[in-house]
Amino acid sequence: MDERDFLTERFLAERFEEHRAHLKAVAYRMLGSLTEAxxxxxxxxxxxxxxDSGGIGNLGGWLTTVVGRICLDMLRSRTQRGETSLEARLPDPVVSGQAADPEHEALVADSVGLALLVVLESLTPPERLAFVLHDMFGMPFDEIGPIIDRTPVAARKLASRARRRVQGAAPEPDRDPVAQRRVVDAFLTAARDGDFDALVSVLHPDVVLRADGGKALPGGMKVLRGREAVAGQAATFRRMATLSVSRPALVNGTAGLVNTVDGDVFSVMSFTVTGDRITAIEILSDPERLAALDLTGLADTP
Structure with a gap:
């Protein structure tokens, strides 16, 4: 490689790095897996x-198109290989302290909580791509259509169908982080006390709890629906709260908890708070996946 080629490649690498956080954010929303992203x-x-990078006029648009196609192929490949769908497990959480770094902020912008990612897992690959690229990143349908081999009109219909499913299954969380934390703290207090009535008071009537223990809990992700069923786990919550140290954290940009036992992470809990009530709880306690999480940002958490 001569000096001109070296300088050209270095310039191209620098421009690519300017788009890396955006590309990972797109891929994370599409795949629900940080490693795959x-x-x-x-x-x-x-x-x-x-x-031939010299022929690329809009590098950002070109890169977004390419990452969309790659993610679409990866989603389709999961089905073709007969892999267990990520619907059967929680998506990877993004855990950070109260001050998230820029990459974490890009990953969880627009309230992309775990509850929303779970719903995205239920969409078909073309639906998911059309919804993610248009509704989350503003890409026009005339650019989305060719990625999924559809017309712009068909791409619009896919996004509309996905939007209806998302709006009906993933309530939008409250924006106020102080209000979120207040509700989560009330949940934690009720859990430590094993107080069924107090738990009921902070849970939405249609709350959904999803617990993913990985291989340690055969049968995949466990799901409970309704506040009586969730509050009925008061004894389990109390045991978890009394045996572990709960540290406040941002989990996908909303109030959550990182629970440790003797300094080792035991579980990560994500809460969706809507109207001062908890509408969704996600608990990841899979040891293998917890060990792979980047928790360095928790140094920012008091």
Whole structure:
């Protein structure tokens, strides 16, 4: 490689890095997996490096299109290989302290909580791509259509169908972080006391609890619906709260808890708070996946 080629590649790498956080945010929403999102972004770079970059007018648009196609192929590949759908497990949480770094902020912007990602897992790959690229990133349908081999009108219909499913199944969380934390603290107090009535008072009537213990709990993700059923786990919540140290954290940008036992992470809890009531609780206690989480941002948490 001569000096001109070296400088060209370095310039291209610098421009790519300017878009990396955006590309990972797109891939995370599409795949629900941080590892797979990193793989998708790396594949985008490889394709860019092999392309005639001089002919790319809008690099950001080109990169977003490419990452969309890669993620679409990855989602389709899961089905073709007969893999267990990510619907059967929780998406990877993004855990940070009260001051999230820029990459974490990009990953969880627009209230992309775990409850919403769970619903996205239920969409078909084309529906998910059309919804994510248009509703979350503002890409026009005339650019989305070619990615999924559909007309812009068909892409619009896919996004509309996905939107109806999302709005009906994933309540939008309250925006006030102080209000969120107040409700989560009330939940934690009730859990420590094993207080059924207090738990009921902070839970929405249609609250959904999802618990993913990985291989340690055969049968995949456990789901409970309704506040009586969730509050009925008061004894379990009390045991969890009394045996572990609960540390406040942002989990996908909303109030959550990181629970540790003897310094080791035991579980990560995510809460969706809507109208001062908890509408969704996600609990990840899979040891393998917890060990892979980046928890360095918790140093910012008091």
């Amino acid at each position: 990193d793989d998708a972004v790396q594949e985008v770079w490889l394709r860019l490096a092999r392309s």
